[in-house]
Amino acid sequence: MSAAPDQADDGHDRSPAPPLAIGGLEAGYGVRTVLRGVDLVVPAATVTALVGPNGAGKTTLVRAICGRIAPRAGFVHICGVPAAEGAARARIGLAPQDIALYRSLSIAENLAVFARLAGTPRAAVPGRIAAVMARTGIGARAGERIDRLSGGWQRRANVAAALVGDPRLLVLDEPTVGVDAPARADLAALVRSLAADGLAILLITHDFAFAEQVADRVAILNGGRVTLEGHLCDLIGARFPHRRKVDVTFAVPPGPVARQALDALGLEGEGAAGAFTGLVEDTPQAAGDLIAALGAAGLSPRTIALQTAGLDMLYAAATQEQNP
Structure with missing residues (x-):
């Protein structure tokens, strides 16, 4: 058959x-x-x-x-x-x-x-x-x-x-x-x-x-x-062109005034009290510029890590647009 x-x-x-x-x-x-x-x-x-x-x-x-x-x-x-x-x-x-x-x-x-x-x-x-x-x-x-x-x-x-x-x-x-x-x-x-x-x-x-x-x-x-x-790679590239994700941590959780300074730099607090994330330009001097800006605000980070923007940031941006 x-x-x-x-x-x-x-x-x-x-x-x-x-x-x-x-x-x-x-x-x-x-x-x-x-x-x-x-x-x-x-x-x-x-x-x-x-x-x-x-x-x-x-x-x-x-x-x-x-x-x-x-x-x-x-x-x-x-x-x-x-x-x-x-x-x-x-x-x-x-x-x-x-x-x-x-x-x-x-x-x-x-x-x-x-x-x-x-x-x-x-x-x-x-x-x-x-x-x-x-x-x-x-x-x-x-x-x-x-x-x-x-x-x-x-x-x-x-x-x-x-x-x-x-x-x-x-x-x-x-x-x-x-x-x-x-x-x-x-x-x-x-x-x-x-x-x-x-x-x-x-x-x-x-x-x-x-x-x-x-x-x-x-x-x-x-x-x-x-x-x-x-x-996924196309969506991330279109949403965050020429930018990279930056993760910043502090040994001591920043207080209200420091948080305002971090917010002005585009850094938002994550789940961990001393962890913040945001976007920076994808340039060789981006990390140095961020360190200088943090220093000017009186902030001393414990770590700074740069990486490609990922699904977490794409998801956050897409859902925040629909639910501002």
Whole structure:
């Protein structure tokens, strides 16, 4: 029997439509509208990071993508198929923020369960499990129970369970929660390798550093709308041309008068009481000029670090414009 038009003989989907295409999406609950005219495309072989404040509509958007909430207007298509249809849901793998695994079962046992739930024929389950284990590097821990694994290994197993149905679109919801630095680096390498294999990945995260490490594109969701979307490096370059981020710390938190001086220099306080950040011109003398200006204000910084402006500053600028 010949393969269906959108499939190759090996059973893999070859639809030319993007794994995720959203146009003019409006969705909500009861009388409340949460998403308002959302447009977003996630191409194959790319990672798109979706960021936004709490209450922006990220959870509602994931539900719409997974066909769990119907659009009031617009569309959500998975490989050209409406998200509510079973054929679309079969092309999606979701790794939720909460570990969605049976804690008393081993990794291999969990993958067997999720393979069957994804509709994998029983005879094909062992081969599918072996392929996913090789793809995610969890074979050495296959027989260990989930509740005896570290946070990093649980996250990796969570991703493996989302892949066992051989999806075209992988949705990762806050995958770095509870993960230490080494496991985080391993997870980043896994995400990039999955994208290199052709998978489309939508990463929902508040971890801007991780997003910068793995994402090709970024979409900022605020107030139920995608207010900014595109290649991360292009967006940062357009927003902060010829400028660099500067981080300044002080051994003793500056007082009110010193804070006014820092504000006049464009330096804003961060989470740490003695840490401030801002933008300076991308010139060789920028650091020296800043040191001189701080000295003139009677301020002696402990450290000054220059770096390329990143997603954190892009996000802050975009959200402040919409919510002044």
